[in-house]
Amino acid sequence: MLLPPEPGCAYRRASEMTIPSLVKDDALDKRLYEAVADRLEGLIGDGTLRPGDRIPSVRGLHRKWSVSVSTVLEAYRRLEDRGLIEARPKSGYYVRATPRALPEEPGASNPPKRARRIRGSMAYRLMAEVNRPDLVKLGAAVPHPDLLPLDALNRLIARALREAPALSHGYAVDSGHAPLRREIARRMLDAGCTLSPDDVVVTSGAQEAVYLSLRALTRPGDTVVVESPAYYGHLETLEALELKALAVRTHPREGIDLDALDEALGATRVAAVALVTSFSNPLGSVMSDAKKRALLDVLEAHDVPLVEDDVYGELPFEGPRPHAVKAFDRHGRVLYCSSFSKTISPGVRIGWCAPGRALDTIARLKLVANTASPAAPQLAIAGFLEGGGYDRHLRRLRATYRDHVRRMTAQIALTFPAGTRATRPAGGHLLWVEMPRGVDSTILYEAAARENISIAPGPMFSANGRYAHCMRLNAGLPWSQRLEDAVATLGRLAQRQLRGR
Ligand SMILES: Cc1ncc(COP(=O)(O)O)c(C=O)c1O
Incomplete structure (x- = not known):
């Protein structure tokens, strides 16, 4: 609830203030109502619009910024959702006197310092739910199809099947379709990684990339360091490979605690470290560049490889995508894993691994596991990336x-x-x-x-x-x-x- 204004504090009306115009660039790459909402949020943030101020009427802003009434209404709705403004009956919209408090953030975790064998979890049940239309699916980390470029992808799959039937129905051996590996290598420049297409092995999703990486690095009974909390897909992989998990203290914004990691690697023989380094699952933590470099120093000191899972790296809310730890890897210590599951389609099962010095092992394991990933989706995704619509x-x-x-x-x-x-x-x-x-x-x-x-x-x-x-x-x-x-x-x-x- 909005607090009433303090006694003697008269509301300022929009007409008493100068509302700057909507800058054209604000609207680039966003829906218009989002640009309007973000601009107003900026004006509230910088104090142009102050707590208790009445903001322009819907029609007033519609005229001033030449945007439709429905755009302004949607923008105001967003600002209400963000707890920044409130509607008052028969009076208009006002900047809230006290913005609605967001929940506090969790602190860093404090897991026990002992490695553990994993026992079966609920993941099967959760994944079984993903195709139930009656459910509101807040459980599995699967993007809704309406948010994905499925029409474009469907057209490209149909074109691949029509125009390149032999390729589409053949085995995409040689570590995957070469034009796709080229596009992946090109995109990884944005993550700071200079790779050749031959450094990339196409896999069936990031899950297979992580599985093959851990398979290449470990023997049953070995210990692998994970975050705490950790992505359950990694925990399940450890279980399947009969590995022990050693959970290490993790901060919800900054990721794994490097002092705790250093201590853990000093105290226990560890075969690999497996981390989601940017916008992790489940915490959403992202390690800074400095921390990513420092992580490599710790790993070098203990001579331990890193399985870097970067499926969310291309999804920052602001600014350019973060660098991968792989960008700073001079010795091929990082087995980088990612996929298009969070951005294009989870169902086509296209991911990749850039395994550094484990390249030959991963390429061989992939061949043994399932020969190659399906070819037509690889051709289609290569086409989508080449076409320029991805960005x-x-x-x-x-x-x-x-x-x-x-x-x-x-x-x-x-x-x-x-x-x-x-x-x-x-x-x-x-x-x-x-x-x-x-x-x-x-x-x-x-x-x-x-x-x-x-x-x-x-x-x-x-x-x-x-x-x-x-x-x-x-x-x-x-x-x-x-x-x-x-x-x-x-x-x-x-x-x-x-x-x-
Ligand atoms: C961190 C992380 N890694 C891997 C995966 C699996 O990705 P894919 O569907 O590409 O196998 C997921 C999916 O939720 C994930 O969150």
């Missing part, structure tokens, strides 16, 4: 994910029990929510399932059964009233658990 699509996708993460955070602030914390990721489409300790996310999962909502309960992300009061939410869905209501329902179910009924 435009990425700009839209980043803005959408940013908006949805913000909205979801605002909805959590409104509807979850007091004391709930949530991450503030700077990219990707995931939120990690830490609820008060009286909430059990596995019980919440069952209760939410009865309301046709899926979530990813916290213990899935732990080698030690931790994070019972946490969950991960997927914001990679089109925003809708149903989605907003689903988040509110989760808040209500969590409140109910706390009250003990």
